[in-house]
Amino acid sequence: xxxxxxxxxxGAILTLTLNEPERRNPISDIxxxxxxxxxxxxxxxxxxxxxxxLTGAGSAFSSGGDLKKMVPGGGLRxxxxxxxxxxxxxxxxxIPLAFQALEVPVVCAINGPAIGAGLDLTTMCDxxxxxxxxxxxxxxxxxxxxxxxxGAWLLPRIIGFPMACELALTGRTxxxxxxxxxxxxxxxxxDGMLMAKAHxxxxxxxxxxxxxxxxxxxxxxxxxTATLPNILDMSAAMQALAHxxxxxxxxxxxxxxxxxxxxxGQ
Numbered sequence: 001x002x003x004x005x006x007x008x009x010x011g012a013i014l015t016l017t018l019n020e021p022e023r024r025n026p027i028s029d030i031x032x033x034x035x036x037x038x039x040x041x042x043x044x045x046x047x048x049x050x051x052x053x054l055t056g057a058g059s060a061f062s063s064g065g066d067l068k069k070m071v072p073g074g075g076l077r078x079x080x081x082x083x084x085x086x087x088x089x090x091x092x093x094x095i096p097l098a099f100q101a102l103e104v105p106v107v108c109a110i111n112g113p114a115i116g117a118g119l120d121l122t123t124m125c126d127x128x129x130x131x132x133x134x135x136x137x138x139x140x141x142x143x144x145x146x147x148x149x150x151g152a153w154l155l156p157r158i159i160g161f162p163m164a165c166e167l168a169l170t171g172r173t174x175x176x177x178x179x180x181x182x183x184x185x186x187x188x189x190x191d192g193m194l195m196a197k198a199h200x201x202x203x204x205x206x207x208x209x210x211x212x213x214x215x216x217x218x219x220x221x222x223x224x225t226a227t228l229p230n231i232l233d234m235s236a237a238m239q240a241l242a243h244x245x246x247x248x249x250x251x252x253x254x255x256x257x258x259x260x261x262x263x264x265g266q
Contacts, residue, residue: 005036012050012206013199014043021058027102027117028065028076028092037098044104047265050206053198054125057111062118088148092117096150099124100221101216105205110134110200121150126217127186127201132178132192136184142171157224159184209247209263
């Protein structure tokens, strides 16, 4: 059986590739859910991995759910609604929860269409870079369903409530240029330069002290829902940890000596 998630390590950067190009990389199958979660959780557990890049094989990033299996008994959808609910909770809904818990930064390299749950998967990542051929659609309403994988929580936090409403309620497709304009992605590059740009950003992240980087990401994630007093308390506690690292001492010493720091993750 072909690996559902390809893994390629380049120093401190780990590239994960959704690997069902003939099916346009759907993420609704339980085997894919398990493989993706296992891969990102393993990366999170390894402090030597300082950044993850997520992309798709072939011409699409991800088609989201497999429409051929969206019939009673075909996959997520069961003949009994109560079982369909459980299928979502024990299946695709585990992905946003896993990504929300990650401390390792994730850069999404969107190599082609990201449709439905595929679009929502991009919003689970921290930074999004798109190829010019990328297309995006929060297209659930076109199928008579709703975002079942957390899109109603994720999308407004990135592009704002009004624009999220427009995309989710019309189901229309936008191109990479519009995605950049509304803030869904931070960069659009030629298809041939996509992975180079993603690696450039990942390398900038990976060059920083890993513990500080991970704690900074944790604070940013918590800041999506926490109050300011709670974030300040958490920031004070994490800052105490950061000050106790050898990397903090090295950063200050290198600054005073006007040289490039050598961070070891200690």
